[in-house]
Amino acid sequence: MNQSTRVLITNDDGIGSPGLHALAAAAVRAGLSVVVAAPASEASGSSSSITAVEEDGKITIEERELEDLDGVEAYAVHGAPAFITMIATHGAFGPPPDIVLSGVNRGANVGRAILHSGTVGAALTAGINDGRGMAVSLDTGMHPEKIHWDTAARLATGLLPFLMEQEAGSVLNLNVPNSAGPDLPEYRTATLTRFGIVQTTLAERGQQHVRLAIADTTETPDPDSDAALLAAGYATVTALQPVTGTALPSLDALPQAASQA
Template identity: 60%
Template sequence: MTVALVTNDDGIDSAGLHRLALLASDAGLEVTIAAPAAQSSGSSASITGAATDGRIRFERRELEGLEGIPAYAVQAAPALIALIAAHGAFGPVPDLVLSGINRGANVGRAILHSGTVGAALTGGVNGARGLAVSLDVGMHPEEFHWDAATPFVLQLLSRLQETPTGTVFNLNVPNHNGPDPELREGSLAAFGIVQTTMTRNDEEHTRLSVADTPAGQEPGSDAALLAAGFATVTSIASISEAAEAALQA
């Protein structure tokens, strides 16, 4: 049976995490949940969380509606959770690292900073395949339609298991409960779904604010497709050598 680690960066109590774990279990995967004990958004592929003596603290949890699925609240960033899972910290080494469902889209080159994506990429460089899943809820959501991700997660789980180890998909889904949108493959936009702007700078500190990404994203990019109402997926590469040589011949 295919073993799946389900994690996220919103924390162990996130409804999106619970929905993704249930989807994976219903799809016949052997699921273990291990997620940060607290919010870890923006942690990228950070491996912070170990104490000064090297220990990483976690505790077993029983999650409502997920009885029978092992679940752990971990005092660590999601990428570190994926890393220690690859060494058997939570049982069998995962074949898949499923990260999400994130509260907010992860598109464009800004996915570099996403803890959701960082966990999936860390799984990919440690012998698994990864899937990061995010729901485009905007800046001020009133409702969360987690079930909107269901058909796309199931489709990509099937596809992912046919791919080489190290493959990582980044999925973003519109937040609505209407008819399923079409799934399109998109390139990474130059910016993300949100961007930061400097609002103050002096000798002692600087301040950043988060603002909506401006309209007019590149046609065919993940941000543009998502804004047009499509679900979007991108196969993303983890750390590897660049085509451009550092030294001239």
């Protein structure tokens, strides 16, 4: 990789997130060509939504200056992170990016519930547009005393040479323990656990409303899963596959079943 490797930095926490700034700064230190484009406001839980706020058919994109990132193009976009990634691949911010780095997200993105993550959605959108994507999340917990953004940012840029060696469309999900010290956490490949670290539950159902709550998962994760390895202090790396079709057991019975419907 060199300065010709173009990297888009985005997230779902918004343009003002310190995690976004840390990731952009790490990419600059790695000698990459960096452009930052992130939601103008928080877009957590937006998955791969390509929604945007339109006015007269136009989506507002505002130029921003990011502290300690002089010379780095930065934009606040009134749209979801997957939308930002999509328009970036079509040249909205200059040449299409070779890699999309999405994060650093405040909080882990593990398990099958990553389907709902805007951080992961942006990385997957890079993949379906024949780019390479990486979602980067820091396991901060609910009430951290200190957040070590730089730990996640350094581990993310450390994975970039590996990601660039993979075929176009490759997507990685990186989760990092919220730790600091001279030695960075070790990488471990991991499977997706069945459930995330926490689950959304239905706390109340009333007339014309529902109320949700967040609860810790009671299920014990598999030892080789992202949740288990992250809890053990490792930086977990999971390869994700953008949306593809899958084979049905047999199509022979479908026409007959359809005719009887």
